[in-house]
Amino acid sequence: MRRARRVIIDTDPGLDDAVAILFALSCGRFEIVGLTTVAGNIGIETTTRNAGRLLALMGRADVPVVAGASAPLRRGGIEERAIHGDDGLGGVMLPAPQASPLEGAAAWMAKVLTEGAAHSIDVLALGPLTNIARLVLDHPEAAGRIGRLIVMGGAIDEPGNVGPRSEFNLACDPEAADIVLRAGLDTTLIPLDVTRKVRAGRDWLSALRASGGRAAGTCADLIEAYFASSGGRESRPLHDPCVMLFALQPALFAIDTRDVSVELGAGADAGALLTGRQDGVALRVALRVDAAGALRLLADGLR
Ligand code: BDR
Ligand code: CA
Secondary structure: OOOOEEEEEEEOOOHHHHHHHHHHHHOOOEEEEEEEEOOOOOOHHHHHHHHHHHHHHOOOOOOOEEEOOOOOOOOOOOOOHHHHOOOOOOOOOOOOOOOOOEEOHHHHHHHHHHHOOOOOEEEEEOOOOHHHHHHHHHOHHHHOOEEEEEEEOOOOOOOOOOOOOOOHHHHHOHHHHHHHHOOOOOEEEEOHHHHOOOEEEHHHHHHHHHOOOHHHHHHHHHHHHHHHHOOOOOEEEOOOHHHHHHHHOHHHEEEEEEEEEEOOOOOOOOOOEEEOOOOOEEEEEEEEEOHHHHHHHHHHHHO
8 A cells, every 4th residue: 555645735725626625635645734725716714714614524624724825925816706606615515614724824834844854745736826935935944845846837838717828826926936936846837738638527527426425525516616607617627636636646647847937027927937938947847638547536536
């Protein structure tokens, strides 16, 4: 039996964040050290509460929730209420949190990274990179102890979902993205190029619901809400779960190295990844995915 990988999940739940977290809690392959929360899809109070609600659902109030940044480093945030709903989880019924959240995500991450063996904890980043940038800025030695940093964010050869080239997580806090991507960590980007290929459709959803169990049933409810908030479209991309899938089974993804830098201007493409510039940093990016294999692994872990 393979040992569970220790992970910190940095997140802004968010419908697809919630599916990713439920997968991580139910698949038995992760030891979740904590959930750190960030403002993104919705404000920090709601993302923090949602993290606690998901843990309560799964009977895992022992996993700490640590609230982080309430706003990007230097700009106003962008919210995605139209997709994720005013409660961030599309109105899906979940129990109230059973434990109070801690405060200070970056300092908390620094503490657990320093206490654990170097490179023994991966950080799975599902939201804007504000907390991780704070970790890099304020606790650089601790940041250097991260194992793998796997980030859902950006678009390489694919149009954006905020501006023509910009993706939500990086567009929310471009300065944070710039700091994190230049930090020299063992970083892999999981951009829209692959997350748009891993799609929940009606048949997959029906099979998931039929498989039974709390995580699968709640994920089916969350994805139904995602269909409803997308004008009834019944094929939606599972962005954040791809981070968990890459963490478990990298061979599902084809990885290439690209020199990228982050657009730091004020226009619609703030946060876009620029390639071919002199100041670019070489990063590993996922450019292709075995989508059928990814959906199979996701469904198996949720059962
Ligand atoms: C990313 O943006 C958010 O809305 C999703 O939760 C995901 O992390 C996709 O661009
Ligand atoms: Ca997210």
